[in-house]
């Protein structure tokens with residue numbers, strides 16, 4: 001079972017504005033809107049890849065209703081807690097002339113303490129129900145197989161920075177792996193709870209490790225994150241350069257199996273928008289890990305998903321045919 005958590009759901013709009021000039025009146029050439037928030041993004045890509053996925057988190061108002069309907073139409077099962085406040089909007093403006101990407105992100109409306117409690121209870125209920133009916137969900141000798149709670153994205157006001165850490169503990173108590181993609185305080189706290197999988201970009205990793213401002217390569221950052229958190233797999237992505245992965249997996253015979261590699265995507269063209277490539281990457285990774293797939297093979301699929309997302313206008317949207325084609329060009333070093 002795969003459950004995504006979007007505490008800061010958003011209705012994401014992407015505009016193509018050729019030759020954008022800041023401070024002037026600009027006209028939109030093309031526009032697309034999709035349900036967003038990192039958890040919802042991951043859910044959408046998982047569904048596109050053919051997985052059954054439950055999208056949970058918060059949604060509110062008319063935008064919340066559009067997010068809910070949009071996910072359900074794709075075949076994603078939704079289990080949102082409805083908030084008194086309206087879900088936010090995030091805007092990406094893509095200028096194909098300068099190739100500049102400008103993002104304008106609302107922080108999200110405050111979450112009330114009762115709403116927060118209801119979400120914890122809902123997630124506990126969903127995981128508990130699954131755990132009660134599940135027998136032998138993991139694949140022997142595949143320590144990262146089994147059900148996942150996917151924690152991704154920023155925390156809106158009213159959600160304490162330790163929220164993801166709490167959910168990581170809750171996931172573990174229900175036999176779920178937790179995977180974390182966050183930044184700042186939410187990431188730092190979350191790391192201390194030892195999620196099974198950590199996947200962040202190089203900027204987020206450097207900030208969490210206190211190495212911002214220095215040039216540190218993604219592999220060293222992934223090593224640092226794995227050592228600091230004790231997670232089974234730490235992945236640090238670096239845009240079109242690729243991603244570094246460091247793993248320390250306990251095998252059934254008690255010996256750890258060690259992973260340390262860099263995965264490079266093929267060059268893609270035309271790059272339309274890379275917003276959500278990290279979310280697409282996470283979906284490809286977690287989907288395959290959950291089934292017991294070899295970690296390197298899962299990382300290759302993840303890399304192809306991140307690259308496939310670059311070919312589409314809206315965040316975290318992929319075509320399965322692109323993933324299959326691009327996967328052939330992924331290189332592991």
Ligand SMILES: Nc1ncnc2c1ncn2[C@@H]1O[C@H](COP(=O)(O)OP(=O)(O)OP(=O)(O)O)[C@@H](O)[C@H]1O
Pocket residue numbers: 200201202236237238239240241242243264265266267268271274275276277278279280281302303304305306307308310
């Ligand atoms: N231009 C690109 N060409 C090919 N692959 C790409 C490109 N950009 C990203 N990718 C793939 O997607 C992965 C994730 O991208 P990136 O590091 O930009 O994530 P991110 O910063 O978390 O993005 P977001 O938070 O918007 O989802 C990269 O490791 C890479 O494999």
Ligand SMILES: [Mg+2]
Pocket residue numbers: 181200201278279
């Ligand atoms: Mg990201």
